Amino acid sequence: xxxxxxxxxxxxASIGDKVTITCRASQSITNWLAWYQQRPGTAPKLLIYRASxxxxxxxxxxxxxxxxxxxxxxISGLQPDDFATYYCQQYNNxxxxxxxxxxxxxx
Amino acid sequence: QVHLVQSGAEVKRPGSSVKxxxxxxxxxxSTSAVTWVRQAPGQGLEWMGGIIPTSGSTRYAQIFQARVTxxxxxxxSTSYMELRSLRSDDTAIYYCARVTxxxxxxxxxxxxxxxxxxxx
Numbered sequence: 297x298x299x300x301x302x303x304x305x306x307x308x309a310s311i312g313d314k315v316t317i318t319c320r321a322s323q324s325i326t327n328w329l330a331w332y333q334q335r336p337g338t339a340p341k342l343l344i345y346r347a348s349x350x351x352x353x354x355x356x357x358x359x360x361x362x363x364x365x366x367x368x369x370x371i372s373g374l375q376p377d378d379f380a381t382y383y384c385q386q387y388n389n390x391x392x393x394x395x396x397x398x399x400x401x402x403x
Numbered sequence: 404q405v406h407l408v409q410s411g412a413e414v415k416r417p418g419s420s421v422k423x424x425x426x427x428x429x430x431x432x433s434t435s436a437v438t439w440v441r442q443a444p445g446q447g448l449e450w451m452g453g454i455i456p457t458s459g460s461t462r463y464a465q466i467f468q469a470r471v472t473x474x475x476x477x478x479x480s481t482s483y484m485e486l487r488s489l490r491s492d493d494t495a496i497y498y499c500a501r502v503t504x505x506x507x508x509x510x511x512x513x514x515x516x517x518x519x520x521x522x523x
Contacts, residue, residue, distance in 0.1 A: 297465075330509035332448075339498055339513040340440075340448065351511065383448055387508050391464045392438070392450040 298322050298386050302395035308403040315371040317398045319384035324364045328388040331360055331369045334397075335380045343382075344369065374400070405430035407499050407514035414520045420487045423517045425499030427480035436506035437482040439473060441495040442516075451497075453506045454482060462506060489521045 299322035309315050319329065327347035332340040342351040344360035347367055357372045371378055379402055384395040410424040425437065438453035452463035456475035463471055467486070475482040482499055497517045500510035 332510075339516055340500075340510070341513070342509060342511050345503075345509040345511075385448075385509065387504070390462050390507060392453075392507070394448040394450065397447045 297391055298325060298389055298393050300384055300386055300393050300395040302382075302384060302398050304398060305396065306399045306401060308401050309374050310403045311374055311376065313374045313403075315374055315378075315400060317369045317382055317384075317400075319362075319367045319369070319395050321365045321367075321386055321388075325386045325388035327363045328386060329360075329362070329367050330385045330387065331358075332383045332385065333378075333380045334383065335377075340383065371400075405501065405512055407501065407512055409497075409499060409514040409517045412518040412520070414522060415489050417489055417491060417521055417523060419489050420485060421489060421519050422483055422485040423497050423499075423519070425482045425484070425514050427501075431477075431480045436502040436504075436508070437473075437475060438500050438502045438506065438510060439471075439482075439484045440498045440500060440510070442498070443492070443495040446495075451484070453502055455506055456480075456482065460506075486519075489519075491521050493519065494521045495519060 301320045329347045331344040334340040348360045359370045381397045381399045406428045408426045408428050436455045439451040454461045454473045470487045472485045499514045501512040502508045
């Protein structure tokens with residue numbers, strides 16, 4: 297199975313900050329990576345697919361980059377709605393696997 | 404636009420089974436696949452398996468292989484996830500999601516989740 301490791305597990309930030317979350321795969325997944333946002337008490341929401349493609353309706357302050365084994369999710373100008381937990385997911389191989397999550401909290 | 408409507412919360416005894424449904428509203432599953440993901444309290448997301456409704460082809464995570472069955476009824480655009488031999492650590496929110504690329508893809512539409520509580 298491909299292991300997905302996110303860092304940090306928790307991140308404290310303020311409104312307007314630029315935030316970067318890293319996701320590392322245990323083997324190359326080319327660019328078959330998605331990012332999700334999950335607010336408390338709600339289902340995950342797709343943000344980014346194929347490492348860098350913004351899903352429909354997602355604000356442009358979100359961006360993704362990377363290939364192979366290392367990927368990043370960047371939020372440029374953190375907004376109140378962005379305090380949430382973020383997960384990466386690889387879809388290069390079965391079983392589909394998720395990172396452990398990064399919680400973005402208020403500093 | 405497709406929405407996924409899941410069945411209501413369940414409380415089950417250890418050793419019993421639960422069957423959760425997921426109906427596509429406002430559309431069909433079409434050529435997409437449906438996947439099931441669970442989230443234990445305070446924990447991350449765990450992929451359980453998925454199905455391509457048009458073919459009935461399924462894939463399961465190894466750890467659930469012996470206890471889970473995922474099915475789909477194309478006529479009603481509904482997928483089902485049955486988990487057997489329930490244990491207390493199966494207490495979780497169970498989500499269905501539409502998956503691109505024949506099941507090995509990203510999850511672009513999610514249900515709201517079904518809470519399953521396993522308690523003596």
